[in-house]
Amino acid sequence: MLAVSGLSVTFDAGQALRDASMTLARGERLGIAGESGSGKTLLGLSLLGMAPEAASVTGSVVFDGQHVVGAAERDLRALRGQRIAMVFQEPLSALNPLRRIGDLIAEPLRLHRGMGRAAAMDRAAALLDEVGLPDPVSRLRQFPHEMSGGQRQRVTIALALACDPDLLIADEPTTALDVQVAALILALLRDLSERRRMALILISHDLRAIARVTDRLAIMYGGDLVEQGPTAQVLGMPRHPYTRGLIAARPILSATRDRSAPLPTIPGTVPALSALPPGCRFAGRCPVELPHCRTTRPTGNPACHREGA
Amino acid sequence: MRPPANLIVGSTLVALVLGTAALSLVWSPHDATRIVVAMKFQPPSWTHPLGTDQLGRDVVSQLMVGARNSMAIALIAVLLGGSIGTALGLLAAAAGGWIEEAVMRLADFSFAFPALLFAIMLAAVFGPSLTNAVIAIAFINIPVFARVARASAAQVWTRGYVLAAQSAGRGRLAITQDHVIPNVLAPVTVQLTIEFAVGILAEAALSFLGLGVQPPTPSWGRMLSDAQTLLYLAPQLAIWPGLCIMVAVLGFNLLGDGLRDVGDPMLRRRR
Numbered sequence: 001m002l003a004v005s006g007l008s009v010t011f012d013a014g015q016a017l018r019d020a021s022m023t024l025a026r027g028e029r030l031g032i033a034g035e036s037g038s039g040k041t042l043l044g045l046s047l048l049g050m051a052p053e054a055a056s057v058t059g060s061v062v063f064d065g066q067h068v069v070g071a072a073e074r075d076l077r078a079l080r081g082q083r084i085a086m087v088f089q090e091p092l093s094a095l096n097p098l099r100r101i102g103d104l105i106a107e108p109l110r111l112h113r114g115m116g117r118a119a120a121m122d123r124a125a126a127l128l129d130e131v132g133l134p135d136p137v138s139r140l141r142q143f144p145h146e147m148s149g150g151q152r153q154r155v156t157i158a159l160a161l162a163c164d165p166d167l168l169i170a171d172e173p174t175t176a177l178d179v180q181v182a183a184l185i186l187a188l189l190r191d192l193s194e195r196r197r198m199a200l201i202l203i204s205h206d207l208r209a210i211a212r213v214t215d216r217l218a219i220m221y222g223g224d225l226v227e228q229g230p231t232a233q234v235l236g237m238p239r240h241p242y243t244r245g246l247i248a249a250r251p252i253l254s255a256t257r258d259r260s261a262p263l264p265t266i267p268g269t270v271p272a273l274s275a276l277p278p279g280c281r282f283a284g285r286c287p288v289e290l291p292h293c294r295t296t297r298p299t300g301n302p303a304c305h306r307e308g309a
Numbered sequence: 310m311r312p313p314a315n316l317i318v319g320s321t322l323v324a325l326v327l328g329t330a331a332l333s334l335v336w337s338p339h340d341a342t343r344i345v346v347a348m349k350f351q352p353p354s355w356t357h358p359l360g361t362d363q364l365g366r367d368v369v370s371q372l373m374v375g376a377r378n379s380m381a382i383a384l385i386a387v388l389l390g391g392s393i394g395t396a397l398g399l400l401a402a403a404a405g406g407w408i409e410e411a412v413m414r415l416a417d418f419s420f421a422f423p424a425l426l427f428a429i430m431l432a433a434v435f436g437p438s439l440t441n442a443v444i445a446i447a448f449i450n451i452p453v454f455a456r457v458a459r460a461s462a463a464q465v466w467t468r469g470y471v472l473a474a475q476s477a478g479r480g481r482l483a484i485t486q487d488h489v490i491p492n493v494l495a496p497v498t499v500q501l502t503i504e505f506a507v508g509i510l511a512e513a514a515l516s517f518l519g520l521g522v523q524p525p526t527p528s529w530g531r532m533l534s535d536a537q538t539l540l541y542l543a544p545q546l547a548i549w550p551g552l553c554i555m556v557a558v559l560g561f562n563l564l565g566d567g568l569r570d571v572g573d574p575m576l577r578r579r580r
Contacts, residue, residue: 045476048476050472050475050476053405073480076478077478077479077480078478079478080475080476080477080478081476081477081478081479082478085476085477086473086476086477088469088472088473088476090469092469093468093469093470094469094470094472094473095470095473096468096470096487096488096491096492098491098492099487099488099491107487108477108478108479111478111479111483112478156473159473159477160477162477
């Protein structure tokens, strides 16, 4: 359904996304994990043709036969919301504080589906019910500030579902929420994807969240897709040194953990966009670096010179 | 919560001025333009509460009709200039790129001319008439509103819900209509109130110079300019219209300030 190949996004300062390739089948759930600044969100936006105007985008994104890279704005608008929808990190800022929940959800229905006001409101209530908000009809008249963070995120999900998209991109949907609410939202996303046979891309830095929801997992570092595969396999038998570092750096809650020992980290920080090494982006922080890693770009999956060497 | 003092005083003064202007539509003590030479320079009396002018016209009636004319001109001119300016500002923020640059640099350029002087120049070039005065005042308001609207709109365009709307396939026009305009309305309203005061002042200045309202239509600016030559003979004729202009301008300024304070929670807390 979705095929990305050789997708690169370049800014004046440097390449924020390099030669990304992946595919997604109908109803499939893919996780994209990586540190802040690794290009996860940019990849998500690029799938909608929404990379910043300052960037130059090359490669191809094909969704159900429709090319996204280089497509006309009008064709992209027909794709956005209708076929591919997106949910963002901050549920508060993603809802216009001046507009009622009902109007917000009814708006795309009236625009894309040509529904009348009453019909759109009925559908909005049904959507709020589907995302597990109790008393949906009275919610329609509420403003975003009258709801809690978790409720607002449910509203943004309902908003994204309005036109029955085939693919939902959730960009760190639980970052702004507390742990229990986050778990409920993740369960909801998984549930919706199964019920609607809707593909899901979950962008997160939380490996636990991704393990809970997705079938497949792609790891990103410095604009590269460094490793992808079935979620259980990538997390259980990580092959790329970055993936291993990421998994090792997960904080573990346990009574037996030695509290005096420092939390494991990956030494160094993600280099700035303008200072990315030309070869493997992870060179310089990698514990198993080879002499040519810095200069030659590794290909394949995982993208590492140690693989098969 | 108690409304701020400037809002109370401002809205009282504005209500007084607008009320007087509205009243003059249906009633004034005398016909404001009727000349009775025998009754010139009357001191205040029960029939003429503020006396009469050099042609025997009733001062109170003239002030009331003048209020109506000044308000109407300022209102039409500021609304006209405000809508055009706001539309340009919204366009600049929505389009970005060279369109935004062009609109905003043009606004910067027109700020280089003192607004009132510019209005006088326009009225002088196109001839003194009511219509030209309205156009001149409207014109000087365009860049003011273009700036205010663009600044608030540009802020809205960076919000998460705009990104969300874009990801839902909404175009720039639809986003402007649904998300930008409701958020821009408040600062534009405040600006309207303040510019309204400027509009009253501009109308008075143009009429004072004979570039605005033409005789025999009464207006505060014209009354002031008529009284100028009689300053030693009958100073009260200059004082009354001057006082009216001051009250109206002060009222709208205070109202604008008050509205801004109410709309700005940060400011409210600081008080």
